[in-house]
Every structure is written in C-alpha cells, then in structure tokens.
Amino acid sequence: MTAQTARPADAPPSWVDYLPQSLQGFARLSRFDRPIGFWLLAIPCWMGVAFAGLDVGWRATNLLYGILFGIGAIAMRGAGCTINDLADEDLDRQVARTAERPLPSGAVTRMQAYIWLAAQLAVGLVVLLFLPLAAKVVALLSIPLVVAYPFMKRITWWPQAWLGITFNWGFPVGYFTAGGNDYFWAALFYLGLIAWTVGYDTIYARQDVKDDAIVGIKSTARLFGDKTLPAVAAIYGLCALLIGIALSYGGPRVPGVMITIAFMCHLIWQLVMLKTKGDAVALQLFKSNRDAGLLIVFGIVVTITLSMLG
Template sequence: MQLNFDRRVADSLPSSWVDKAPVALRPYLRLGRFDRPIGFWLLGLPCLHGLMLARIGQGVGWIDLWYTVLFAIGAVAMRGAGCTYNDIVDRDLDARVARTANRPLPAGTVTLKQAWIFVVAQCLVGLLVLVQFPLPAIGVGLASLLLVAAYPFMKRITWWPQAWLGLTFNWGIPVAYVAATGRFDLELFVLYAAAICWTLGYDTIYAHQDGEDDALVGVKSTARLFGESSQLWVAGFYGLNAVLVGVAIWLSAASPWVVIPYTLYTAHLFNQVRKLDIEDGEQCLAIFKSNRTTGLLLVATLGLAALL
C-alpha cells in the first residue's frame, strides 16, 4: 500500500515554469500556487464582476483600468498568502493525501517559520494594494481576513467547506462594488449570493479528485456529502447562480442586449454539468479549470451592460 501511495505522490508532482525557476525560489512559488494560476483567476474575476456591475449605466473609465490592475496584483498576493496559510494549518493532513504530500511543508523543503514569513510578505503586498482604494472599500477588504483565517478549519467541522470558500473567494465583489460606488445596493448582495453558488458548484467538482483520500483522513466536503448525487447538486447550484445573476442584471437596469453574452455564460455552466463524471479525476480537474472561461464570460456580460 505504501509503494502505491508513493507512486501516486510522484505522479502528482507538477511540471510547470516553476521547475525552471531558481532552486531557492521553487518551494515558495509552490506554496503560493504560482504553478497553478487558475486560483488567481477565480479570486480576481469576482472583483471585475463587482466592478462591472457597479458601472452599469455609467460607462467604464480610466479609474476602472487602474482598479483592474490593482485587483490583479491583489488577487495574486492574497491567493498566494491564503494558500500558504492553508498549507501551514493543513501540513499534517497534506502529508497523508497523495495529491498534496509533495507540497513544500510536508515535503520539508521549507520550514514553518519560513512559511509564516512568506505569508506576512504577501499580506503586506495585499495591504499596499488595498489602501489604494477609497476608505469604505478598505474596511470591506479588511473584513475578509476573518473569512480567510477560518477557512482551513471548515473541512474539519462542517460538510460544507465549499460554502465558506464561496464566501471568501468572492469577497472581491463587495470590495470592488463599494470602491466604485461607495454604496451597498441590493444588486451587490444578489450577485454575491450568485457567486457563492458558483463556487459551491465548481469546488464540489474539484473536491471529487480527493474523495477517497479525504474519507481516509476524515476531511469533510460537499463532494463526500453529495456522493453519487453530486451532478444533480452542481446543476442546482449553477441553476441558482444563473437565476441570481439574471436578477442582479435586471436590478441594475441593464440593456436587453446583455441577454446574448448571458446566454453564453449560462450555456457554459451547464456544459460543465453535462460533461461531469465524478469518477474521472482528470476530467473533474479540467472542468474545474474551465471556470476561468465562465468567469470571463460573466465579465463580458456585465462589461457589455456597462458600455451600453
């Protein structure tokens, strides 16, 4: 059994540009998941969703380009900090799961002290980004630290850690919306709720890669909770997301022309459901990664609404 585990660990080692980086930097780049950029997209795109929703009926200006650059930098820094913190908390669990046993902390390529220093350094970058926004948005952004701090423990205490991830990963929506408007409007909360449903769907798909190992170490997830019914649940989450996105667009009084990109957006969501095979880990990962396209389609939908 141990030989089989070791082989699975070896097979899980990623091959990416990080392997060509200076040796001293590689463990830190892997701690921050710089070799897996999908997380940067999934953290950064909700910021653009909130920003574009705020601009519907107003048009997009140079300040929005500046905010987009800031959100991109902040997404990289804070996703990296979050992943590093998560690895610190989960280092013992990661050592017992094939897909994560090669991460720097369980593998011993960085020390716990070095990992904490890396967390602080990335958080300082995120703070420098955050203080560029108006004061109300700074307050909203700082509130996310409570969600981030609690997230790694959710899979130990609830079957719904994906819901907490949804609350955390989509916090950029209220930050961006408040930065652009200074207000908390109903459409903001509706879009945020829609994004939580989106995350519940895609992270349930993602969690099916680890179902067997999670069961062995006692880690909870919606993938384990739903089991064979996961495809139906994902369809429900995505369906609710599509409805709530439509309501948010309607509340913002967007042009009817947005129905074209909105239709492409919803079609892409349900194509994921159609292709989902929870027994195929590689396919689950590919479908999960396709949510970058999902997020970009929603940016296009809301961006077109802002321009018309």
C-alpha cells in the first residue's frame, strides 16, 4: 500500500504522506497534515504577549516565550485533536468523510492513541514549566475546557462558542506570561477573540452541515442555516468592535484604530467571498484567519517598536 492510497478521504496532500506507514496514523491523529490549527492556537498566545507589551513594554524574554508558545501550540493542538477523535470514534465511523481517520480505520488503536496523547501532554507540561507562576495557573485552568470540548457539539447548538473560549485561552496565558497588568482591556480583547472564533468556525462548519444533521452533531452553522451570512457578519462586527476598543483605548489610539481597520477589512473580505462563492470556499476562508490573526500580532509589535524608538 502506498502512502498516497493510505491517506484518508478528508486528509489533504502533505508531507505526512511520505512518513513511514507506522507513523502516518499518529501524525494524522494530531492533524500534522492540517497546520492551520497550530496557527490558530499559537496566534492568541502571541497576541497576549504582544498586548501585554502595550502595558509594560517589550522584554527580551518575550521572544523566547513566543517560541515556547509555538511548541506548546503544536503539542496541545495535537493532544486536543487526539482527545476529540477518541471521543468521536463511533461518530467518525458513520460519516464517509471521516470513516478513514486513524481510529475508525484501525490505523491507530485506542491504546496507542492514549499513549500518544500522554506524550503530547508531556511536551505541553515541559513548556508549562518555563512559564511564570501566574501563567502556569491560568494555563492549567484550560484543561477542563479542552476535555469537555468534544462533547459540546452533542449538548449545545453553540459548540463554536466553547471552542472560542478554549482555543483563545492562550491569550490570557500569554498576557500573564509577559507581565500584563491592565486586565479590563485584556478582557475585552479576549471576548473579541472568542467572537472571531465563533465566526470563522461557523464558516468552517458549513462544510459538514448535511453530515452533521445525519449523525446529530450540533453547530452554529446548522443553527443559523440560511441566515449564516448575516449571523457571521454580526459576530465579526462584534469581534472588530471589542478588539478595536481594546486596542484604541487600552493602547495607543491611532495605531490601534489602524490595526483594527486592517483586521476588519480582512473579515469583510471573508464575508464577500462567502456571499459570492458559498460553501465551496469555506475551508479556504477558515484557513485565511491565520493571516488575519498575524496581522494583529504584527501591528501590535510594530506599535510597540515605534513607541520604544520614539
């Protein structure tokens, strides 16, 4: 069996195809072939570090923390996906798009998945040990959120909101790590990030509306139905408002407004694409949020740099 034929139907071509067959299942279990999740988990951490710099200035250790958060994001996103697939094995087996994933296909056994999960959590623990005490405490509080997430789509129509709380938990972790101390503006920013995630994951969930309905999985995409576009527009508007207020009043006013406008233009572009091309571009739009998030990180870092030079 070649690497190409071993790839599940829902997996994109990637470097994982060239790994030994014995390793491919573990790599796909952690979604190494879909790096967008790593980006969307790491970026809020970097945002937190950068946003704290508006309070206390830039510190040399922030670069080190940025690298650690990148490593931690890879480990914890992989752990989260492993937990999700362990919880969803029976559901995945019922859907054609996911039936060939590592667990339902038998490429990885449940015992192997648990061992792999422990290894990834161990990497996350090593990263945690390098963080300040306050950041350690905040990071540990995310564990119940991660464990509970796979079950949210069974009990609520708003699993995307839970994902937003969980996926962006790195923002307060990064903020405390870098010594941020102006909590009100940080809280507004975090709420804005939650809205951002609800919006982009609703777009992503449009791909699975029919299959989700068959197996009984709930989502905001199913909840909004034909009103998805105006609903996401309203959610993105709330996101831009909260982040804009946090950046404009919690930090330098003019740069904050400029960063927010650039970010909002990206969100508007997503809405226009969704309206004109529909669900066919849902995955493309979802992935584009890496660039939207990095735009904010870059904007804040430039703002801090210019203030230091001035």
